[in-house]
Amino acid sequence: MTERATDSYEDWLRARVPAGRGLRGKAAAVLELLLSQPGRASFGSAGELSQLAGVNVATVTRTAQALGFAGWPALQQELRARYLSSLSAGQVAAEHSGSGSPSSRALRRDVDNLALFTRRADEGVLVTIAEAVAAARRTVIVADGSYAAIGLALAHNARLAGYPVTAVTAGDAELANAVAVIGADDVMIAISFWRLYESTVLAANEARARGARVFALTDAASPALANAAEEVVMVPAEGEAFFPSLTAGMAVAQALVTQLASVDPARTGASIEAAEAMWTRFGLLHRRPSATS
Known part of the structure; x- marks a missing residue:
C-alpha cells in the first residue's frame, strides 16, 4: 500500500486503535460513528456525539483516550483538521456558513485557534x-x-x-x-x-x-x-x-x-x-x- 493510500481519514483513525485488543462494546460504537459521520464528529459536542452513538459522555472521553488523546477536544481538533483536508475549497467554505458577518466569524475563529494552541502547546x-x-x-x-x-x-x-x-x-x-x-x-x-x-x-x-x-x-x-x-x-x-x-x-x-x-x-x-x-x-x-x- 502506498503512503498516499494510508493517508485517508479512515486509515488514520483505524491506525489509532490499540493493537491486539482494539475497541469493544460502547467504545467501538463511538469509533464507528466517527468513521461513518466525520462531518458530525468534526463539529459536534461530546454530548451530541454521545447521543448519536447511544452512550454517555464519559464513554466518548474514554474512547478518545484509548485512541491516544487527552480527551474529546484534543481528538476533535485533529479529526476536524483531517476531515477538512478531505474537502475541496468550496466544500470547506460551505462547512463554515453561519450567523454573523464573515469577518466577525473569521476573527472569532482566530481567537479560538490561538486559545486552543496556547492550552495545548508543548x-x-x-x-x-x-x-x-x-x-x-x-x-x-x-x-x-x-x-x-x-x-x-x-x-x-x-x-x-x-x-x-x-x-x-x-x-x-x-x-x-x-x-x-x-x-x-x-x-x-x-x-x-x-x-x-x-x-x-x-x-x-x-x-x-x-x-x-x-x-x-x-x-x-x-x-x-x-x-x-x-x-x-x-x-x-x-x-x-x-x-x-x-x-x-x-x-x-x-x-x-x-x-x-x-x-x-x-x-x-x-x-x-x-x-x-x-x-x-x-x-x-x-x-x-x-x-x-
Missing part, C-alpha cells in the same frame, strides 16, 4: 526546535503558497537574531537545489496546512534521509510528514472561508524566534546592533531611534 518542543536551529550549520524553512508568509517571517527574524536561516517559498527547482546540499549538520522546518503540499512532504523526507533534523508545523500531519519529522507542532489552522487561517501559525513562528533569541543573548544582541547600523547606513527607516545622551 513548550519543550518549541525549546527543542529553537536549540536545534541555534546549533545547526544552517536551517532551511520550506513553506509554499500562503503558508510562505509564516516561513518568511520566521526566517527573517531568525536571521536578525544572528542565525543562518533561509526560507524556500516558491519553485520546485529552488527547493530541489536547497535539499540537494542539505546535510547532517542542518535543520529543516516544514510548514504546511490543510491538504499539504506534496513538495513540502517530499523535501522533509529527503532532508531526513540525508541526516538533517526535521521539524514540522502543521494542523494534521500525514504519515509521510510525521514519520520524517523529529517533532510535529500541531497548529490549529481552521479558517472561515476557502483557506486555512495563518494567525496561529504566525504566533508559533514568533514564539520560536523569541525562544531562539534567548539561546545566546550576546550573539543575538550583536546581530541586531549590526543590523541597526546597516539600516541607518542605508537610510531604511522613516522613524529612527533617538540618540542616547
